[in-house]
Amino acid sequence: MIELLSTIGMVVLLFLIHVGKLAEFTALAVSHVVRPPFFPRLIAKSMLEIGYFSLPVVGLTAIFSGMVVALQSYTGFARFSAEGAVATVVVLTLTRELGPVLAGLMVAGRVGASMAAEIGTMRVTEQIDALTTLSTNPYKYLVTPRLLAGLLTMPLLVLIADIIGVFGGYIVAIYRLGFNPANYLSRTWEYLQTNDVVSGLTKAAVFGFIISLMGCYHGYYSKGGAQGVGQATTNAVVSAAIMILVFNYVITTLFFGK
Amino acid sequence: MIQLRSVRKTFGPKVVLDDLNLDVKKGESLVVIGGSGTGKSVMLKCILGLLRPNGGSIKVDGEEVTNLKGKDRDRVMQRFGMLFQGSALFDSLKVWENVAFGLIQGRKMQRPQAREIAIEKLAQVGLAESSGDLFPAELSGGMQKRVALARAIATSPEIIFFDEPTTGLDPIMADVINDLIVECVKKLGATTLSITHDMASARKIADRIAMLHKGKMIWVGSAKDIDHSDNPYVDQFIHGRAQGPISMELRA
Numbered sequence: 001m002i003e004l005l006s007t008i009g010m011v012v013l014l015f016l017i018h019v020g021k022l023a024e025f026t027a028l029a030v031s032h033v034v035r036p037p038f039f040p041r042l043i044a045k046s047m048l049e050i051g052y053f054s055l056p057v058v059g060l061t062a063i064f065s066g067m068v069v070a071l072q073s074y075t076g077f078a079r080f081s082a083e084g085a086v087a088t089v090v091v092l093t094l095t096r097e098l099g100p101v102l103a104g105l106m107v108a109g110r111v112g113a114s115m116a117a118e119i120g121t122m123r124v125t126e127q128i129d130a131l132t133t134l135s136t137n138p139y140k141y142l143v144t145p146r147l148l149a150g151l152l153t154m155p156l157l158v159l160i161a162d163i164i165g166v167f168g169g170y171i172v173a174i175y176r177l178g179f180n181p182a183n184y185l186s187r188t189w190e191y192l193q194t195n196d197v198v199s200g201l202t203k204a205a206v207f208g209f210i211i212s213l214m215g216c217y218h219g220y221y222s223k224g225g226a227q228g229v230g231q232a233t234t235n236a237v238v239s240a241a242i243m244i245l246v247f248n249y250v251i252t253t254l255f256f257g258k
Numbered sequence: 259m260i261q262l263r264s265v266r267k268t269f270g271p272k273v274v275l276d277d278l279n280l281d282v283k284k285g286e287s288l289v290v291i292g293g294s295g296t297g298k299s300v301m302l303k304c305i306l307g308l309l310r311p312n313g314g315s316i317k318v319d320g321e322e323v324t325n326l327k328g329k330d331r332d333r334v335m336q337r338f339g340m341l342f343q344g345s346a347l348f349d350s351l352k353v354w355e356n357v358a359f360g361l362i363q364g365r366k367m368q369r370p371q372a373r374e375i376a377i378e379k380l381a382q383v384g385l386a387e388s389s390g391d392l393f394p395a396e397l398s399g400g401m402q403k404r405v406a407l408a409r410a411i412a413t414s415p416e417i418i419f420f421d422e423p424t425t426g427l428d429p430i431m432a433d434v435i436n437d438l439i440v441e442c443v444k445k446l447g448a449t450t451l452s453i454t455h456d457m458a459s460a461r462k463i464a465d466r467i468a469m470l471h472k473g474k475m476i477w478v479g480s481a482k483d484i485d486h487s488d489n490p491y492v493d494q495f496i497h498g499r500a501q502g503p504i505s506m507e508l509r510a
Contacts (some may be wrong), residue, residue, distance in 0.1 A: 037363075112465040118350075126346040129308050133330050134409075135364030 025217050029143040039145050039196045049210065050111050051157050055109075057110060058103045062161035062171040066168025067092055074177050085180070087187035089167035095192070095200045099162040101248055104207035107154065109242040115146060116236035120229035128220070144159030145218070146212040154208025155201040199255040206251060207244050214240040215220025231235065259282040259417065259449050260305060266315035267300055274300045275311065276473035287443065287450045289460045290480075291495060292470035293504065298453035299343070301470070305451075306329055306338060318417070328506050336364055336400050339415035339448075343422040345393035345406040353405050354380070354390035360413040379408040382445075383438050400431040402456035404438065418443065424459045436462040460484075469495065471504065488491050 005048060073089040119142055122128050131138045173179040214236045223233035260282040260487030267275040274297040282288045303309040305316055307323060316324050323334055339360075347356050355362075357379055358372035367375075376385050383404040388510050393400055403423065410418055422440060424432035443450050443463075454460050460467055464481040469492050477489045479503050484496060 105418060122348075123342055126342045127348055129303070129306075130340070130342055130346040130348070133306055133338060134360040135335045136359070141363075143369060 010236035011132050013217055022213075022217055024141075025220070026213060029139050029147055029213075029216070032137070032140040032144040033148060035140075037140070039141060040071070042141070042145035043149050045061040046146045047153045049114075050107060050149055050212075051153035054103075054107050054110055054154045054157060055160065056139070058104050058157055058161050059164050061102045061106050061163035062094070062099065063168035065102055066094055066170075067172045068175040069093050069098070069165075070177070074173070076205045077120070083177075084187070086173055086177070087184045088191045091166050091188045092167040092196055095162050096252075097200075097248075099158050100105070100200045100203035100207060101244065103158050103161045104159035104211065104244045104248075105203065105241055106242065107157070107208070108211045108214075108237055109174075112236045113233045114210040115212065115215025116219040116222070116233045117229055119216055119231040120222035123222050124229060138220075139239075143216045144212070145198055147209060147256035148217055150210075150212030151205050154211075158201060158204035159197075162171060162197070171177075195255060199251065202255075203248060203251050206247055210243045210247065211240045214243065259313075259319060260314060260451065261317040262301075262305070263315045263317075265301070265304060267297070267304055267309065268382045272508075274473055276474060278470075279475060280468060280475055280478075282449060282451050284449055286450070287463055287467045288466050288468060289341070289362050290468045290470050291452070291455060291457070291460055291497070293357045293455060293469060296470045297473050298470055299421060302421055302451070302453060306340065306371075306419070320461070332364075335424035336382075336413070337416045337478075339410040339413060339418040341403075341406050341418070341420045341423055343425055345394070345402040347402055347405055347409070349394050351393075352390065353385075353392050353394060353397070356394065357412050359409065363495075365413060369452065376408070376412060376480055379412050380405070381391040383408045384444060393422060400427055400434070403427060403431075403435055404499075407435065407438055407442065410471075411446060411448075412447055416448055418446075418450045418451075420454075422454050423452065424454065424456045426471075429458075432456065432459060433462070440465050457498075488496045 003022050017239055021036075046180045068084055069090050074086050077085055088219050120126075122142070128142070128144050131141055169185060170181075184223075218232040218236040218239070222228045260280075262278055265275050265278040266273070273429060278297075278301065280290075280301075290301070291296055300309060304311045306322070307326065307350060311324060315322060318334060318337070321334070326334060332507065337483040348359065351359070354373055354376040358367075358369070358377035360367060361367040361372040373390075380387070380390055384405055385401065385408070387399070389401070394405065397405065407423075420439060423435055424480055427435060439450075440463055450463075452460075452463060461484070466479065467481050467484050467491075468475050468478040470476070472490055477487055477492045479487060484497075487493065490503045493506050
């Protein structure tokens with residue numbers, strides 16, 4: 001019994017240590033957003049990495065998601081003769097949920113992992129120590145630009161993903177299910193509210209921040225050579241994915257919770 | 259110039275630095291020798307503030323540095339240069355950007371001017387201007403060490419640390435690096451603190467040698483006295499004997 005309690009206590013303590021460390025890390029990194037010097041070149045580089053180079057994979061995810069939602073909702077809704085709702089369902093699912101969540105998960109796998117690997121390698125090869133000895137704050141140089149880039153770029157990326165996804169639904173609806181194009185488009189717009197898009201883009205910004213934060217945090221504290229960097233990469237992706245799903249629920253509650 | 263008094267550093271139950279005392283005088287070259295895992299690197303990192311000692315005092319020019327933060331730490335850091343064991347070059351930056359990093363970020367110098375100085379420093383360590391546009395991964399280990407040396411001296415620091423400068427190099431390249439260190443340091447008139455277990459390197463670059471064993475300084479003396487130190491630990495180390503008072507702890 002005592003053993004069981006001590007194990008539980010240990011797990012709780014470890015969890016609290018991590019939460020504390022993460023909170024300190026986040027606060028420090030965020031505080032550098034407003035303290036000069038700034039590194040616009042590094043922010044631009046990260047934005048390119050997160051946004052532009054993720055476009056193909058996120059675009060593919062979005063187009064197939066849109067297509068499958070159109071198909072599924074059509075066959076499902078046909079059971080109670082509500083096929084007309086397909087356009088609305090596609091655009092709402094994509095802007096509110098699938099756009100931000102799927103893009104978030106894809107970018108976590110692509111960018112979060114590479115951030116953790118890069119910063120982790122810099123840690124184990126003493127490059128982060130070298131930064132400090134060259135009068136450069138590693139938070140400012142490595143972490144803050146990535147956090148900003150994640151926060152700013154993900155909404156743009158998701159906006160594009162939304163459009164591509166709706167287009168995917170349109171293709172299936174028109175060429176497979178025989179909808180009238182003008183009718184389908186007007187249906188897409190008819191029930192779409194600003195809040196649907198805004199909530200999705202808010203999610204995207206939060207997810208972008210989470211992805212960068214997890215990538216940087218796990219990379220920064222990685223240790224023990226190649227294996228440690230591998231572990232950091234795994235942790236960065238897994239924790240980012242879980243946090244994305246949790247925050248997805250939280251933000252949905254904030255916007256649409258009754 | 260650098261004064262360590264009763265510096266203690268522990269990692270969990272393991273005591274790495276145990277009431278360590280050390281003085282580095284202005285303008286001298288002090289080499290700390292000692293086996294692997296005796297705390298040499300930890301000592302350097304404590305002085306640089308990369309690790310925080312559990313107790314004791316570290317003074318640079320009379321100023322206590324163990325609790326410095328922010329701007330004050332940056333100010334003290336600007337006086338230091340460091341050559342890392344694995345070179346620790348930034349692999350996302352070109353060679354010249356690596357060398358110029360301290361000038362651009364630390365000293366706020368314009369890029370074209372910093373590049374000129376970087377090329378000059380590269381020439382000092384025997385690298386052509388064309389190598390400045392390569393990436394570190396495209397260089398051999400010996401060349402990376404040279405770039406790291408150029409980066410360490412680029413800001414003309416007053417104090418330079420060398421962490422195992424010759425490890426992983428062939429004997430000839432090691433000697434070339436030793437010569438470069440001696441030459442560059444003379445030119446700058448810098449104070450240097452090096453750690454190594456390569457005796458050839460220690461003899462070449464040291465004015466004084468100190469030996470670290472189990473977190474304490476067990477011998478400090480002039481480099482030319484190292485062969486008649488009358489200290490069995492030092493004798494064992496410099497002759498590289500497996501038998502003697504230092505027993506290797508094979509089980510950690």
